[in-house]
Amino acid sequence: MPKIGMEPIRREALVKATIAEIGAAGSLDVTVSQIAKRAGMSSALAHHYFGGKEQIFVAAMRRILADFAAEVRAELATVQMPDRAAAIIRACFAPSCFTPQTISAWMTFYVLAQTNDQALRLWRIYQSRIRSNLTHALRPVARDPQGAANTLSALIDGLYIRAALNNPDTPEIAARHALAVLDSLKEAQS
Amino acid sequence: MPKIGMEPIRREALVKATIAEIGAAGSLDVTVSQIAKRAGMSSALAHHYFGGKEQIFVAAMRRILADFAAEVRAELATVQMPDRAAAIIRACFAPSCFTPQTISAWMTFYVLAQTNDQALRLWRIYQSRIRSNLTHALRPVARDPQGAANTLSALIDGLYIRAALNNPDTPEIAARHALAVLDSLKEAQS
Amino acid sequence: MPKIGMEPIRREALVKATIAEIGAAGSLDVTVSQIAKRAGMSSALAHHYFGGKEQIFVAAMRRILADFAAEVRAELATVQMPDRAAAIIRACFAPSCFTPQTISAWMTFYVLAQTNDQALRLWRIYQSRIRSNLTHALRPVARDPQGAANTLSALIDGLYIRAALNNPDTPEIAARHALAVLDSLKEAQS
Amino acid sequence: MPKIGMEPIRREALVKATIAEIGAAGSLDVTVSQIAKRAGMSSALAHHYFGGKEQIFVAAMRRILADFAAEVRAELATVQMPDRAAAIIRACFAPSCFTPQTISAWMTFYVLAQTNDQALRLWRIYQSRIRSNLTHALRPVARDPQGAANTLSALIDGLYIRAALNNPDTPEIAARHALAVLDSLKEAQS
DNA sequence: AATGAATGAGGATTCATTCAT
DNA sequence: GATGAATGAATCCTCATTCAT
Numbered sequence: 164m165p166k167i168g169m170e171p172i173r174r175e176a177l178v179k180a181t182i183a184e185i186g187a188a189g190s191l192d193v194t195v196s197q198i199a200k201r202a203g204m205s206s207a208l209a210h211h212y213f214g215g216k217e218q219i220f221v222a223a224m225r226r227i228l229a230d231f232a233a234e235v236r237a238e239l240a241t242v243q244m245p246d247r248a249a250a251i252i253r254a255c256f257a258p259s260c261f262t263p264q265t266i267s268a269w270m271t272f273y274v275l276a277q278t279n280d281q282a283l284r285l286w287r288i289y290q291s292r293i294r295s296n297l298t299h300a301l302r303p304v305a306r307d308p309q310g311a312a313n314t315l316s317a318l319i320d321g322l323y324i325r326a327a328l329n330n331p332d333t334p335e336i337a338a339r340h341a342l343a344v345l346d347s348l349k350e351a352q353s
Numbered sequence: 354m355p356k357i358g359m360e361p362i363r364r365e366a367l368v369k370a371t372i373a374e375i376g377a378a379g380s381l382d383v384t385v386s387q388i389a390k391r392a393g394m395s396s397a398l399a400h401h402y403f404g405g406k407e408q409i410f411v412a413a414m415r416r417i418l419a420d421f422a423a424e425v426r427a428e429l430a431t432v433q434m435p436d437r438a439a440a441i442i443r444a445c446f447a448p449s450c451f452t453p454q455t456i457s458a459w460m461t462f463y464v465l466a467q468t469n470d471q472a473l474r475l476w477r478i479y480q481s482r483i484r485s486n487l488t489h490a491l492r493p494v495a496r497d498p499q500g501a502a503n504t505l506s507a508l509i510d511g512l513y514i515r516a517a518l519n520n521p522d523t524p525e526i527a528a529r530h531a532l533a534v535l536d537s538l539k540e541a542q543s
Numbered sequence: 544m545p546k547i548g549m550e551p552i553r554r555e556a557l558v559k560a561t562i563a564e565i566g567a568a569g570s571l572d573v574t575v576s577q578i579a580k581r582a583g584m585s586s587a588l589a590h591h592y593f594g595g596k597e598q599i600f601v602a603a604m605r606r607i608l609a610d611f612a613a614e615v616r617a618e619l620a621t622v623q624m625p626d627r628a629a630a631i632i633r634a635c636f637a638p639s640c641f642t643p644q645t646i647s648a649w650m651t652f653y654v655l656a657q658t659n660d661q662a663l664r665l666w667r668i669y670q671s672r673i674r675s676n677l678t679h680a681l682r683p684v685a686r687d688p689q690g691a692a693n694t695l696s697a698l699i700d701g702l703y704i705r706a707a708l709n710n711p712d713t714p715e716i717a718a719r720h721a722l723a724v725l726d727s728l729k730e731a732q733s
Numbered sequence: 734m735p736k737i738g739m740e741p742i743r744r745e746a747l748v749k750a751t752i753a754e755i756g757a758a759g760s761l762d763v764t765v766s767q768i769a770k771r772a773g774m775s776s777a778l779a780h781h782y783f784g785g786k787e788q789i790f791v792a793a794m795r796r797i798l799a800d801f802a803a804e805v806r807a808e809l810a811t812v813q814m815p816d817r818a819a820a821i822i823r824a825c826f827a828p829s830c831f832t833p834q835t836i837s838a839w840m841t842f843y844v845l846a847q848t849n850d851q852a853l854r855l856w857r858i859y860q861s862r863i864r865s866n867l868t869h870a871l872r873p874v875a876r877d878p879q880g881a882a883n884t885l886s887a888l889i890d891g892l893y894i895r896a897a898l899n900n901p902d903t904p905e906i907a908a909r910h911a912l913a914v915l916d917s918l919k920e921a922q923s
Numbered sequence: 924a925a926t927g928a929a930t931g932a933g934g935a936t937t938c939a940t941t942c943a944t
Numbered sequence: 945g946a947t948g949a950a951t952g953a954a955t956c957c958t959c960a961t962t963c964a965t
Contacts, residue, residue: 167965169928189467190381194955205930210957270463276518277379277457286518314534317511318504324514325507328466328476344504347537359945384938395947400940547944549949569847570761574934585951590936650843656898657759657837666898694914697891698884704894705887708846708856724884727917739924764959775926780961 173212174222176202181223186264191220191271221281227268228289234259235296247300248315248345251293255319256326256338266327290316304349311348318344364402364412366392371413376454381410381461411471417458418479424449425486437490438505438535441483445509446516446528456517480506494539501538508534553592554602556582561603566644571600571651601661607648608669614639615676627680628695628725631673635699636706636718646707670696684729691728698724743782744792746772751793756834761790761841791851797838798859804829805866817870818885818915821863825889826896826908836897860886874919881918888914 180202184193195216199206213219231254238254239247259265275282297312305311319341326337370392374383385406389396403409421444428444429437449455465472487502495501509531516527560582564573575596579586593599611634618634619627639645655662677692685691699721706717750772754763765786769776783789801824808824809817829835845852867882875881889911896907 167927173928190464195957196955206956207930207958208928211929216956267467270467273460273514273518274380274464277460283518290515290519310530310533313530314508317515317530318508319511320514321507321509321511324463324510325480328463328473329480340500340503340507343500363945385940386938396939397941397948398946401946406939547948553949570844575936576934586935587937587951587953588949591950596935647847650847653840653894653898654760654844657840663898670895670899690910690913693910694888697895697910698888699891700894701887701889701891704843704890705860708843708853709860720880720883720887723880743924765961766959776960777927777962778925781925786960 170212173202173204173208176204177209177212177219178222178226181219182227182264182268185223185271186262186267189263189267191275195219217279220275221279221285223268224272224275224282224285227265227272228285231260231289232292235293239296244300244303248297248304249342251296251300252315252319252338252341252345255323256334256341258334260323261327261331261334263331266331269323270327293319301348314348315341315345360402363392363394363398366394367399367402367409368412368416371409372417372454372458375413375461376452376457379453379457381465385409407469410465411469411475413458414462414465414472414475417455417462418475421450421479422482425483429486434490435494438487438494439532441486441490442505442509442528442531442535445513446524446531448524450513451517451521451524453521456521459513460517483509491538504538505531505535550592553582553584553588556584557589557592557599558602558606561599562607562644562648565603565651566642566647569643569647571655575599597659600655601659601665603648604652604655604662604665607645607652608665611640611669612672615673619676625684628677628684629722631676631680632695632699632718632721632725635703636714636721638714640703641707641711641714643711646711649703650707673699681728694728695721695725740782743772743774743778746774747779747782747789748792748796751789752797752834752838755793755841756832756837759833759837761845765789787849790845791849791855793838794842794845794852794855797835797842798855801830801859802862805863809866815874818867818874819912821866821870822885822889822908822911822915825893826904826911828904830893831897831901831904833901836901839893840897863889871918884918885911885915 177198180198181193184198184201185191195209196206198219199209202209209219213222234257235251235254238250238257242250254260260269272282272286276286277283294312294316297315298308301308301311301315322337322341326334330336367388370388371383374388374391375381385399386396388409389399392399399409403412424447425441425444428440428447432440444450450459462472462476466476467473484502484506487505488498491498491501491505512527512531516524520526557578560578561573564578564581565571575589576586578599579589582589589599593602614637615631615634618630618637622630634640640649652662652666656666657663674692674696677695678688681688681691681695702717702721706714710716747768750768751763754768754771755761765779766776768789769779772779779789783792804827805821805824808820808827812820824830830839842852842856846856847853864882864886867885868878871878871881871885892907892911896904900906
């Protein structure tokens with residue numbers, strides 16, 4: 164019956180539970196009690212560790228972005244330079260990004276970012292990170308790496324939403340589309 | 354003195370008020386009372402006309418899409434064939450699409466579509482309409498009009514979100530970006 | 544089943560219930576639910592009519608002071624000029640001022656006035672009213688009516704607290720004491 | 734390294750912190766955690782030492798009364814017999830009695846005494862002690878020392894409350910008033 | 924001696940919704 | 945057609961208190 168050092172464990176459990184609940188509800192209409200219950204503790208403890216509902220949400224968002232960043236890194240680790248952009252795209256359309264949980268959390272994120280400064284900041288970091296990753300990857304192969312990265316990253320977001328709402332089961336279609344555009348951006352150079 | 358023919362007027366007022374409230378709140382966390390108050394009637398009446406909160410939301414979404422469609426039509430009416438795709442793009446990044454109200458409503462839409470079938474259907478209609486519009490417009494100028502339309506419409510959505518969260522005041526930047534991509538899609542053909 | 548004009552009735556019931564509950568608890572540790580229940584309605588309705596707990600309290604305080612003022616007026620109406628000061632004193636130590644309810648409410652008032660501006664204002668009004676009443680009544684019989692009124696009103700408060708905490712059942716003792724001091728204040732003149 | 738003899742130090746710290754918190758809040762709406770935090774320990778330890786919240790309050794009250802008694806004693810030590818009553822009055826209106834802390838604690842006391850027997854008992858002891866002090870001091874100078882002491886002590890309480898709520902910054906006015914009444918009580922004899 | 928962990932109970936407040944008029 | 949009245953259910957959050965260590 165461990166009685167010390169529970170904090171990180173509890174926080175971790177709560178974050179996971181939050182993502183799960185948001186996924187199940189499809190929106191931010193989730194109660195702290197639900198989250199706490201799923202995490203196996205009282206709602207009072209959830210408040211104790213996070214201070215409030217919004218902060219639990221923000222922590223969940225942070226986690227989602229971290230997980231996504233890890234996914235990208237992992238994908239990048241497996242490929243050589245010429246294909247780095249493709250690797251990023253593949254990470255964006257990995258099956259793990261299309262679980263109901265993740266979809267909900269991601270959509271929900273856009274809404275949260277409208278009113279919560281921390282969430283907005285998180286989103287901006289994610290966004291600039293992915294853009295800089297793409298810029299870097301495109302430098303050897305595209306004439307205007309910066310512009311191409313902007314195009315690609317916006318395209319990815321748009322395709323993601325469409326796939327999430329239309330065909331969450333077959334993200335490969337969207338992936339293929341993005342890869343095709345990537346090719347065209349490369350060709351444009353030669 | 355019971356007024357007659359009030360129904361459409363009341364509904365109209367409620368829909369407008371809903372959009373305004375969503376815009377003010379930045380989310381769907383809006384109470385029926387707030388909406389009704391802004392619309393100048395009792396919340397009971399709002400229920401009477403719409404049956405429930407979700408249905409008010411759906412009506413508001415319907416209105417947003419209708420307004421947007423009108424905007425596109427208006428823009429299209431002013432241009433000749435070769436520029437129809439550009440006109441659509443311009444409509445998508447018109448200032449009226451970047452008022453806080455509209456941004457919130459639009460973002461919120463994605464969330465609502467996750468749980469509300471009617472909302473999802475509405476979104477799909479909007480989406481296929483814009484895609485078919487683009488396909489049609491691109492037919493004379495692009496090699497693969499369908500694919501190019503898909504690319505463009507996804508790109509528009511992605512750029513819209515990014516502009517909305519980053520630079521709601523200068524949507525022209527995003528518009529220019531989209532137009533540039535449109536050009537490249539045309540060039541690709543020749 | 545009357546369905547209109549309930550507001551004053553409900554407010555009245557709530558104010559009465561609040562005083563009763565404060566009396567029963569002996570402090571402000573009273574829940575809105577308790578009050579509402581005693582008043583025969585849901586706590587939601589109590590909030591609807593008063594806006595919040597503190598405002599219910601303030602309304603109760605206002606009522607207590609109004610009742611007290613009425614008591615003083617009634618007592619004054621029965622006596623001739625030379626005895627008006629004595630009448631005020633008798634009103635202050637009337638049995639109705641020593642019901643547990645009233646005692647609690649009055650004590651509690653002092654505490655509320657520490658943090659709630661409205662309550663403080665109410666108390667100041669009560670205080671200056673009673674002082675001016677006393678001054679007026681003492682003018683014909685005391686050398687320094689103003690000073691004597693100050694003395695008497697402070698004495699009354701002090702005796703009230705002592706009687707309330709020591710002998711709530713026999714306020715006459717305190718009354719007699721105050722009347723004796725009143726006499727000595729008069730004698731001082733002759 | 735378990736410290737020894739910490740108990741009195743901890744209790745002392747808690748009592749001080751309680752008075753400070755009550756002063757800051759202006760009421761008994763103070764949490765044990767706040768008190769414990771201010772006292773530099775965990776709330777669990779506060780419970781360990783006092784057993785519960787009310788007992789912490791009672792201890793604080795006890796301390797307030799003890800401090801006050803010490804103040805009176807100190808003042809008395811500086812004067813000769815004929816002025817002992819005046820000395821008591823001066824002690825009652827010393828600046829230290831009008832810090833927000835002390836005022837709040839004192840007011841609050843009246844409320845606590847309504848429901849807590851120990852608090853009531855404490856108040857009665859304080860009250861009879863001050864009365865006997867006054868009686869003793871007035872014996873050589875007033876015709877009815879007992880009655881005069883009763884008058885004075887009630888007057889002091891009344892003036893205290895009024896000063897506390899109206900002019901906490903200038904208690905001297907109230908003091909002067911009480912001293913004037915004292916004089917008149919003396920004169921009455923000669 | 925001392926505390927972090929944990930919770931159950933409760934409390935103010937909100938809100939969608941219903942109903943009688 | 946329109947609304948004030950009314951509420952039950954829920955939600956976030958707080959807090960005194962207990963316990964294992």
